[in-house]
Amino acid sequence: MRFVFGLVLMVGLALASFAVYMAQGYISQTQTALEKERDARKKLGPMVEVFVTNKALNYGAPLTKDDVRKIMWPANALPDTIFKEEDVLFSDPSKPRYVLRQMEKFEPVLAVKVTEPGVEAGLRLASGMRAFAIKVDVASGVSGFLQPGDRVDVYWTGTGSGGETTRLIEKTIPIIAIDQTANADVATSAMIARTVTVEVLPQQVARLAQAQATGRLSLSLVGRNDDTEADAAPVDTRILIGEPDKVVEIEEEPACIIRTRRGAEVVESTPCTN
Structure with a gap:
């Protein structure tokens, strides 16, 4: 009996040691993963919610609430014209915005890619043009x-x-x-x-x-x-074709002469001064 008891005790101690070893390994892996996640979050910086498309949108299509969703986006890599608030993107439900440039799924919704509320996509001319x-x-x-x-x-x-x-x-x-x-x-x-x-x-x-x-x-x-x-x-x-310039010759007009007929004789006088 003592032999059996000792054997069971040794097996129990071995299993306990193995369990402790496995737990230490799991805890170490978890801590390493947490440290990597903290480092990644530090690099990303603070996150904010922004609107992205949940499907591909073609030029001229109206933009509705069903076409967008919110995701987390790094605040230090945020485009200036991105939409973060629903009441700004959909300020007037009766006047939808329209897509100016084709957008793919999960693409951020930017002001330069959609029209103003109620303005359909088409030619947009600058003032005076x-x-x-x-x-x-x-x-x-x-x-x-x-x-x-x-x-x-x-x-x-x-x-x-x-x-x-x-x-x-x-x-x-x-x-x-x-x-x-x-x-x-x-x-x-x-x-x-x-x-x-x-x-x-x-x-x-x-x-x-x-x-x-x-x-x-x-x-x-x-x-x-x-x-x-x-x-x-x-x-x-x-x-x-490299043709040389043409030289235009100007003929000189004859001098103005006054002719006077005297019977059958023609007499030439001094040329005109005018």
């Missing part, structure tokens, strides 16, 4: 790679005093729509447009309208980060 449509084709429209938000130089080709000439008439004007869409995110590949709508001043509208009526307009795409302005001189056929 006008929209003007330019007819284009595959050649004049940069092979269909233009998108809303791009900037272009406009060239006019027509007949002038020296023959057919091409000249730069407008510099770095912004495109606000292609055909009938102002969404900059819909074009995933080249699209052959028929019209390109630009935002210009009223005096530029008159220049473009006259140029479009008297010749052909071509667009030249300006790089997104290009701050330079083109300063191209007019080019005609003579300059293009």
Whole structure:
């Protein structure tokens, strides 16, 4: 009996030691995980609740409460125009906001991506500016790679005093729509447009309208980060093929002479002074 009792005691002590060892390992792992979480929270900083979309939203779609949800977002990485309060995002339930740019699921809702309450998506012109449509084709429209938000130089080709000439008439004007869409995110590949709508001043509208009526307009795409302005001189056929300038000879007019007939005789007098 003593032998059995001693054996049971030894087995019990072994199991107890193993349980203590396992508990220490679990506690150590838990403490390590907690320390890592604390370090991560320190790096993230304070968190705030913000609105994100809970599904993909296309351009022009109305934004409703069912389309958004709140998640925690690091306060030190918060965009300036993000919505944090429901009464700001949905200030008037009878006047919904509309999507200006395509948004994916869980994308933050920013003021630059939605309209003001009650304002539908469409052309949004700055104060004092006008929209003007330019007819284009595959050649004049940069092979269909233009998108809303791009900037272009406009060239006019027509007949002038020296023959057919091409000249730069407008510099770095912004495109606000292609055909009938102002969404900059819909074009995933080249699209052959028929019209390109630009935002210009009223005096530029008159220049473009006259140029479009008297010749052909071509667009030249300006790089997104290009701050330079083109300063191209007019080019005609003579300059293009390198033909030398023509020398125009001016014939001198004969001096004014007064002729007086006296019977059958003609007498020439001093030339006119005027």
